[in-house]
Amino acid sequence: MAITKPKAKMSQDADAFISGAPDAEAKPRGVRKGNKRQISLTITPALLQRVDELAAELGQSRAAIINMAIYRAVEHGLIKE
Numbered sequence: 590m591a592i593t594k595p596k597a598k599m600s601q602d603a604d605a606f607i608s609g610a611p612d613a614e615a616k617p618r619g620v621r622k623g624n625k626r627q628i629s630l631t632i633t634p635a636l637l638q639r640v641d642e643l644a645a646e647l648g649q650s651r652a653a654i655i656n657m658a659i660y661r662a663v664e665h666g667l668i669k670e
Contacts, residue, residue: 630655 619626632640644654 619628621627640651640654644651647654649657
């Protein structure tokens with residue numbers, strides 16, 4: 590039985606060449622809807638009910654309330670109570 594060398598892996602030059610291709614970019618996750626991206630969100634039923642109640646009280650959509658909350662958290666940080 591003859592001893593053989595394992596096949597060489599693709600060289601770094603080849604990796605760099607392939608990753609430089611225009612279609613090699615990773616696509617962003619989510620479905621594009623105008624200037625926004627649609628995502629999936631899992632939320633507890635109790636919290637969802639509170640979001641819906643706040644949305645109805647303010648005359649906004651559920652999505653608008655969630656967007657506003659995320660925007661405020663990102664811009665101003667989260668406050669511990």
